Amino acid sequence: MTIWNTLLDGTSLRVEGNRIVSDDASADVANVRKGAVMVPLVHLKGIEAQGEEVTDFLHNLFSNDVKKLSADSAQWTSFNSPKGRMLASMLLWHADGGYRLALAADVHEGILKKLRMFVLRAKVALKDGTEDRVLLGVSSDVLAECLAKANLPVPAAPMKCGQRNGVSVIRLDAKRVVIDAPTGAMADIWSQLQAQSVAPAGTAAWNWLDVQNGIPLVTEATQDDFVAQMLNYELIGGVSFKKGCYPGQEIVARTQYLGKLKKRMYHLQGPGNTDAKVGDELFAPAFEDQAIGKLVTVAPAPNGGVEALAVLQIQAAEEGQIFLGSPAGTKLRLAALPYSLDVAQGQ
Known part of the structure; x- marks a missing residue:
C-alpha cells in the first residue's frame, strides 16, 4: 500500500506482502513493553456490508448474535463450514449504517466470494473494504489519553467503538484499539499519534499482543481446521448459543453441550x-x-x-x-x- 510505504519511509520497517517487517523483530516486540506503538494492520483486510437486510443476513451466517450488537459495540465472530470448522475469525462493528469486518488478509478474497454467494436476492451489498480504507493498531498503557490528544474517539471499554468524521476506533482490551480510517485521513492520524510518542512497529509486535491476550486469527494455514471452542472463541465472546441457525451451528452447539471437546x-x-x-x-x-x-x-x-x-x-x-x-x-x-x-x- 502506497500510504504505508510513505509513512514508514525513514524507519526500520517495510511492507512485505501482508506483513510489516522489522530489521530486528525481537527488538520491535520489546518496544511494546517500553511504550506506545502503532502497527499498520496489513495482515488484516476489511469487508463492508450495507443494505436494508444486512443485519439479518450477517446474523444468519455468523456465530455471534449480530441482531443484539449495539451501535457503539464490536464483537468477535466467525464464519464456519457446514461441519462447524472456522473458515474465518472476524472483528465486526457498526459503521455508516451497516457493518465492517476485519479478517486475515490471506483468506479475505475467498471469504468475500463465499459471502457474496449467499446474497442471492437479499437487499445486501458486500464490498472489499480495502479499496479506500486502511486499518491501524495502537497499543498504549495510557490509551485514553493518547487517543484524546490525537483527536480520536475514545471508546469507554473493551469491545466498544467510537466514530468521528468517517473514522472508527474499536477498543479490543485495556491497552489496544483498531483504527479504521479512510486512506486519505491516515497521514494526519499517524502524525497526531507520533506527536504523542507512539512509535511505529511491525506485524510481529501486534501478533505478540494477540498471543498475550489469547486472541486467535484464522489464516490460510489454519482455515477449516478447528471448531470455535478449540480456539477458545466462546471464552472471548465470539459465539452465541442462544441465536438461531448458522452454518456449522449444530456442530458448535453439540461440542458445547455434550462436552466432547x-x-x-x-x-x-x-x-x-x-x-x-x-x-x-x-x-x-x-x-x-x-x-x-x-x-x-x-x-x-x-x-x-x-x-x-x-x-x-x-x-x-x-x-x-x-x-x-x-x-x-x-x-x-x-x-x-x-x-x-x-x-x-x-x-
Whole structure:
C-alpha cells in the first residue's frame, strides 16, 4: 500500500506482502513493553456490508448474535463450514449504517466470494473494504489519553467503538484499539499519534499482543481446521448459543453441550533457537507419531525465543510434554492466558 510505504519511509520497517517487517523483530516486540506503538494492520483486510437486510443476513451466517450488537459495540465472530470448522475469525462493528469486518488478509478474497454467494436476492451489498480504507493498531498503557490528544474517539471499554468524521476506533482490551480510517485521513492520524510518542512497529509486535491476550486469527494455514471452542472463541465472546441457525451451528452447539471437546488453544513459549511458523504441527510422547495440534499465531519473544497460540490435545497440555515439528523436536512450555480454560461445558 502506497500510504504505508510513505509513512514508514525513514524507519526500520517495510511492507512485505501482508506483513510489516522489522530489521530486528525481537527488538520491535520489546518496544511494546517500553511504550506506545502503532502497527499498520496489513495482515488484516476489511469487508463492508450495507443494505436494508444486512443485519439479518450477517446474523444468519455468523456465530455471534449480530441482531443484539449495539451501535457503539464490536464483537468477535466467525464464519464456519457446514461441519462447524472456522473458515474465518472476524472483528465486526457498526459503521455508516451497516457493518465492517476485519479478517486475515490471506483468506479475505475467498471469504468475500463465499459471502457474496449467499446474497442471492437479499437487499445486501458486500464490498472489499480495502479499496479506500486502511486499518491501524495502537497499543498504549495510557490509551485514553493518547487517543484524546490525537483527536480520536475514545471508546469507554473493551469491545466498544467510537466514530468521528468517517473514522472508527474499536477498543479490543485495556491497552489496544483498531483504527479504521479512510486512506486519505491516515497521514494526519499517524502524525497526531507520533506527536504523542507512539512509535511505529511491525506485524510481529501486534501478533505478540494477540498471543498475550489469547486472541486467535484464522489464516490460510489454519482455515477449516478447528471448531470455535478449540480456539477458545466462546471464552472471548465470539459465539452465541442462544441465536438461531448458522452454518456449522449444530456442530458448535453439540461440542458445547455434550462436552466432547478434546482440544483447546494454549499459550506456548519456546527457547531462543526455536524456528516456528503458523501451521507447524505439535507432538507429545503419549501420542507417538500422531500430531496433537498446530500453531495458530507465532511471534518472537521480547527477550528471545518465540511465543505462540496453539491448539492441542488437552491431555498433552495436562502432561506438559509438547514438542514442535516431531516427537524429537524443540520442547515448548506452557504459559498463562488472560482467561481461564476451566469453564464448564454448556455454560
